[in-house]
Amino acid sequence: MKIGVVADDFTGASDIGLTLAEGGFRVSQFIGVPDVPAEAALDAGVIALKSRTAPVAEAVAQSVAACDWLLAQGAQQIVLKVCSTFDSTPHGNIGPVLEALAERIGEDQVLVCPAFPENGRSVYQGHLFVADRLLSESGMQNHPLTPMTDPDLRRVLAAQTGWDIAHVPALSVWQGAAAIQAAIPEARAMVIVDAVRDEDLRVIGQAARNRRLLCGGSGIAIGLPSNFGARPAAPSWEPVDGPGIVLSGSCSIATRGQVETYAAQAPSLQIEAEAAVAGEVDIDALADWAVAQTTPPLLFSSADPDEVRAAQRALGQERVAEAIEAVFARLAQALVARGTSRIVVAGGETSGAVVAALGPQVLEIGPRIAPGVPLMRLPGQPARALALKSGNFGGPDFFSRALDLMAASS
Ligand SMILES: Nc1ncnc2c1ncn2[C@@H]1O[C@H](COP(=O)(O)OP(=O)(O)OP(=O)(O)O)[C@@H](O)[C@H]1O
Numbered sequence: 577m578k579i580g581v582v583a584d585d586f587t588g589a590s591d592i593g594l595t596l597a598e599g600g601f602r603v604s605q606f607i608g609v610p611d612v613p614a615e616a617a618l619d620a621g622v623i624a625l626k627s628r629t630a631p632v633a634e635a636v637a638q639s640v641a642a643c644d645w646l647l648a649q650g651a652q653q654i655v656l657k658v659c660s661t662f663d664s665t666p667h668g669n670i671g672p673v674l675e676a677l678a679e680r681i682g683e684d685q686v687l688v689c690p691a692f693p694e695n696g697r698s699v700y701q702g703h704l705f706v707a708d709r710l711l712s713e714s715g716m717q718n719h720p721l722t723p724m725t726d727p728d729l730r731r732v733l734a735a736q737t738g739w740d741i742a743h744v745p746a747l748s749v750w751q752g753a754a755a756i757q758a759a760i761p762e763a764r765a766m767v768i769v770d771a772v773r774d775e776d777l778r779v780i781g782q783a784a785r786n787r788r789l790l791c792g793g794s795g796i797a798i799g800l801p802s803n804f805g806a807r808p809a810a811p812s813w814e815p816v817d818g819p820g821i822v823l824s825g826s827c828s829i830a831t832r833g834q835v836e837t838y839a840a841q842a843p844s845l846q847i848e849a850e851a852a853v854a855g856e857v858d859i860d861a862l863a864d865w866a867v868a869q870t871t872p873p874l875l876f877s878s879a880d881p882d883e884v885r886a887a888q889r890a891l892g893q894e895r896v897a898e899a900i901e902a903v904f905a906r907l908a909q910a911l912v913a914r915g916t917s918r919i920v921v922a923g924g925e926t927s928g929a930v931v932a933a934l935g936p937q938v939l940e941i942g943p944r945i946a947p948g949v950p951l952m953r954l955p956g957q958p959a960r961a962l963a964l965k966s967g968n969f970g971g972p973d974f975f976s977r978a979l980d981l982m983a984a985s986s
């Protein structure tokens with residue numbers, strides 16, 4: 577294995593898995609830390625954790641265990657994959673996890689760049705933008721679990737670590753890999769690197785050729801496979817037909833638009849936060865309803881920020897999140913037991929809950945549905961396809977597109 581990725585959520589894992597696969601690498605996405613060795617032919621292993629919002633000590637322990645396994649498989653470079661919107665709280669988990677990984681690997685400088693230009697995330701003057709908005713005005717300030725209210729990544733990361741924070745500005749990045757290397761301090765530091773174009777990320781990749789630890793969104797991997805001689809390639813796909821479902825627990829702006837678009841063309845039912853917390857969602861009845869539909873239906877808890885805030889105030893933030901995630905997890909099991917074979921999930925935490933409930937140890941990465949979202953296949957027979965969509969990714973017709981592409985060959 578050449579590159580090992582520790583991903584802090586499941587959608588993020590498939591996002592970077594796609595980047596590495598399109599870079600010409602043979603990639604597998606593992607669900608948690610495997611207890612067996614990886615296939616020898618693998619170029620990259622991505623370990624999907626659900627550590628983004630876990631207690632700090634738990635996130636650190638899981639990430640170090642994942643890193644150890646990847647190093648044991650021969651990984652020469654480790655990437656900590658975090659969200660392209662740098663989702664975290666003043667306690668972590670990005671800073672503490674990165675510190676622990678750096679100590680484990682013995683690196684004193686870590687380049688950090690969440691830019692993902694194709695999805696509108698750019699880093700300029702140390703600030704994170706989503707399209708033409710600062711992060712803190714992009715809708716991410718209303719995130720149910722990790723509201724992002726400060727767009728200055730230097731300040732965000734400084735609150736989470738005792739390490740120095742440095743910055744490589746765009747002007748250095750635009751001068752090329754040697755200028756980036758020259759701008760990295762010699763003292764121990766986490767180094768925020770500006771990037772606004774894919775080209776910048778390619779140059780950052782070149783500059784990072786000999787670094788053993790990097791941190792970023794999937795964009796940080798754009799330039800890495802070519803360091804190992806790989807050439808861009810399109811992943812292949814065998815069609816998966818059969819009953820489909822869309823499960824959406826993401827409350828992001830993009831997902832709410834996708835829910836509205838899909839609900840106008842397919843049967844849909846909303847899962848209420850209160851009912852989930854009270855244990856009043858009848859899983860079997862919902863699953864029976866879903867499999868009786870002729871068009872793949874949508875089950876969603878996605879709600880606007882006012883509704884989410886009201887539910888959190890009345891019932892408790894963690895309690896609501898856990899209860900809704902548990903509903904989606906049980907629904908996924910009930911649906912698969914009834915023969916559902918195409919499953920589209922929206923939201924990283926929601927995807928984590930669903931995949932954990934379905935229990936695969938490894939997922940195969942297929943071609944892209946949208947930037948940052950690949951088709952994936954669950955192991956075994958009958959064939960089952962999965963799409964794990966990050967909250968803010970995909971166009972308005974993402975759900976129907978994903979279901980259609982699952983059934984098509986490429
Ligand atoms: N109606 C609701 N009220 C309160 N919380 C909700 C509601 N619906 C979903 N949630 C919770 O909000 C969280 C949404 O997080 P999730 O990671 O699934 O989506 P996201 O943050 O938009 O996606 P990503 O992390 O990929 O950007 C989940 O924990 C989910 O259970």
Ligand SMILES: O=C(O)[C@@H](O)C(=O)CO
Pocket residue numbers: 585587588589591592658659660661692793794924948966967
């Ligand atoms: O980087 C992103 O935005 C996504 O891969 C993600 O991690 C969302 O959960």
